[in-house]
Amino acid sequence: MCGKFRTLLWAYLLIMVCANTLIDTSVKASNDPLVYSYNFNYLGAFRVPNGLIGTDQFSYGGQSIAYNPINNSLFVTGHKYHVAEISIPTPIIATNLTSLNTAKVLQNFSDVTEGNMKKIAANGEEISGEVKIGGLLVYGNKLIGTSYETYGTSAVLSHFASGLNLSTTGDFAGMYAVGSSPSVPTASFVDGYMTKVPANLQTKLGGPALTGHGIISIMSRTSFGPAAFSFDPSKLGIDTPVAATPLLYYPMSHSTLNPPIGTGEGGASASQFFTQATMISGMTMVNGSRSVLFFGTHGIGNYGYGAPTIIPEYDGLNPCPGSETLCMYDPFGKGKGPHAYPYIYQVWAYDSNDLEEVKNGTKKPWDVMPYAIWTLPLTAVSSYVYPGAATYDPVTQRLYIVTPDSDKIASSSSLPVIHVFSVDLLAKSKSSYKLKGKVMLLNGTVVLKNNGADDLTISASDRTAMQDFSFTTPIAPGGAYNVTVAKQPDNLFCTVLNGKGIVNANADITNIVLTCSSEPKAPHNVKGSFVK
Numbered sequence: 001m002c003g004k005f006r007t008l009l010w011a012y013l014l015i016m017v018c019a020n021t022l023i024d025t026s027v028k029a030s031n032d033p034l035v036y037s038y039n040f041n042y043l044g045a046f047r048v049p050n051g052l053i054g055t056d057q058f059s060y061g062g063q064s065i066a067y068n069p070i071n072n073s074l075f076v077t078g079h080k081y082h083v084a085e086i087s088i089p090t091p092i093i094a095t096n097l098t099s100l101n102t103a104k105v106l107q108n109f110s111d112v113t114e115g116n117m118k119k120i121a122a123n124g125e126e127i128s129g130e131v132k133i134g135g136l137l138v139y140g141n142k143l144i145g146t147s148y149e150t151y152g153t154s155a156v157l158s159h160f161a162s163g164l165n166l167s168t169t170g171d172f173a174g175m176y177a178v179g180s181s182p183s184v185p186t187a188s189f190v191d192g193y194m195t196k197v198p199a200n201l202q203t204k205l206g207g208p209a210l211t212g213h214g215i216i217s218i219m220s221r222t223s224f225g226p227a228a229f230s231f232d233p234s235k236l237g238i239d240t241p242v243a244a245t246p247l248l249y250y251p252m253s254h255s256t257l258n259p260p261i262g263t264g265e266g267g268a269s270a271s272q273f274f275t276q277a278t279m280i281s282g283m284t285m286v287n288g289s290r291s292v293l294f295f296g297t298h299g300i301g302n303y304g305y306g307a308p309t310i311i312p313e314y315d316g317l318n319p320c321p322g323s324e325t326l327c328m329y330d331p332f333g334k335g336k337g338p339h340a341y342p343y344i345y346q347v348w349a350y351d352s353n354d355l356e357e358v359k360n361g362t363k364k365p366w367d368v369m370p371y372a373i374w375t376l377p378l379t380a381v382s383s384y385v386y387p388g389a390a391t392y393d394p395v396t397q398r399l400y401i402v403t404p405d406s407d408k409i410a411s412s413s414s415l416p417v418i419h420v421f422s423v424d425l426l427a428k429s430k431s432s433y434k435l436k437g438k439v440m441l442l443n444g445t446v447v448l449k450n451n452g453a454d455d456l457t458i459s460a461s462d463r464t465a466m467q468d469f470s471f472t473t474p475i476a477p478g479g480a481y482n483v484t485v486a487k488q489p490d491n492l493f494c495t496v497l498n499g500k501g502i503v504n505a506n507a508d509i510t511n512i513v514l515t516c517s518s519e520p521k522a523p524h525n526v527k528g529s530f531v532k
Contacts, residue, residue: 029353030201035291036349037374037507039427043398043420044091045379047102047407048076050415054108056082062402062416063281064193065389066136066143070164073106074391074400074418075143081117081133082109083143083166088400091420095379097407103418110166113174117147120157120175120187127154134192134213135389138164139233144209147175148191151217158191159211161236176236178211179229179244188213188222189249190229193283193294193389197230201290204356206230206245210285210292214249215278224255225274226294226348227365228283228355246365247355248292250274254366272498272511273348273370275303276338280348282390284399288425292355294348295376295401296387299340300498300511301440308333312441312463316517329441331464332385342438342466343385344511345376345403372505378403378419388416397423429506432474435481437498437512439467444489446514448496451482458514469514475503483512492516 048058056078064077073085089101111117117133118126127149134146143162149155160174178190192213202208207230214223227249235242250256257274280296306318306326314320320327328339349372357363378401388402399421407415435450442460449455454473475481483499494516503509 030290032290044093056109067391114172137194177241225250225257277340284392303340374505374507447487
């Protein structure tokens with residue numbers, strides 16, 4: 001009898017152990033909500049001061065930014081990647097920049113690295129090439145920063161720390177290595193943007209902060225898409241190297257976000273997630289959610305590597321007049337390289353539960369895909385789209401996103417504009433969303449259909465003029481769309497790019513492009529010296 005009792009007791013204990021194990025597994029993932037486009041409420045924008053402010057100026061600056069909770073202010077980089085502190089005026093929604101308020105300078109520009117920004121080679125040796133500040137983060141009473149080599153493969157070190165008083169000297173510490181191979185393939189995977197991790201997710205993701213980088217020149221050294229590694233900034237200068245846990249990245253051998261050209265849905269464009277014309281320069285996590293958000297720009301037109309042209313008839317011509325490479329129609333292109341005009345400001349949203357699986361070893365960093373992407377609705381920006389940084393205030397639930405080169409107040413001055421969003425996690429999805437896009441290089445009349453119906457006639461007489469279109473019939477969340485050309489214009493052949501998909505971001509679809517050429521063309525080439 002006692003033997004039977006012991007057997008039953010052990011069976012009961014075994015069941016309880018298994019039950020507890022099952023319970024632990026089931027609660028491992030976060031139940032916090034995901035952030036979608038409808039959680040963003042655009043509050044407006046503000047300007048930054050013009051002219052020399054200490055050792056630098058904001059003109060052609062704004063690539064890195066950090067919220068300072070002590071002063072309710074922002075640290076922002078300038079043209080020479082020195083750092084200044086500015087106030088946060090009331091944002092205003094306006095298309096006219098003169099209607100916006102202008103921030104005040106709280107601390108003049110200063111070189112927070114105290115001359116050490118280029119000392120990122122092995123053993124702290126100085127590299128010979130150009131170096132930039134890749135990211136800023138206020139962590140405790142320190143300003144944490146990253147430094148990266150713009151075009152080269154010599155960087156080994158990446159992070160530094162400084163005080164919050166920019167005029168103080170002697171408080172710089174760095175440069176430090178964060179992570180080591182194979183967990184961090186190279187410094188170029190971590191030497192960019194940073195963000196704090198909400199307290200309830202720090203154990204799940206392996207640290208109190210995230211750092212990452214990617215999509216920079218010489219792509220073979222970095223991530224083909226966004227990247228995120230957890231680390232502890234308080235360990236800088238203590239641990240060598242500081243431990244970094246990989247959560248998300250895409251090496252050249254696993255470019256998951258960018259399938260072969262021509263395989264994209266709805267046309268010959270490349271991936272809606274990433275091409276070498278994509279740029280990402282901001283990352284944040286929102287308290288109360290489990291989302292990891294990346295901010296940048298993405299080309300939604302036909303992708304190719306070549307020389308930019310403003311002449312519509314030259315698009316796709318190879319070689320381009322005056323060049324040895326392909327012609328790519330891009331009115332804002334600045335030289336030979338990757339092009340995919342037109343460009344949009346885009347958000348890439350990831351689920352931290354997926355990143356936790358990478359940390360736990362059940363997924364690879366390149367197995368994770370965004371759960372949604374959407375276009376940022378910005379006003380008061382120039383037609384030239386260039387990515388800036390992002391930062392977050394967890395108390396007010398506000399996001400600050402920079403658009404560099406937006407405030408062209410003079411031919412020699414091009415200032416960033418700072419946009420402000422509030423995040424409302426209680427907001428609800430709409431019952432339906434609009435299907436919208438852009439038309440380029442059209443001269444004549446074309447007819448589009450969505451899902452074989454809802455005819456839309458579009459006419460244009462100037463091939464250099466871009467115009468917007470919108471279908472009449474809205475689409476419910478989760479609904480499918482498939483935009484096709486029902487009738488071609490005379491003497492032109494038009495193609496729909498990004499025209500097929502599902503409304504999964506609970507936002508208006510705005511990345512569809514209709515582009516026209518004099519004859520049917522194969523997708524532009526995708527190779528070039530940008531990848532090495």
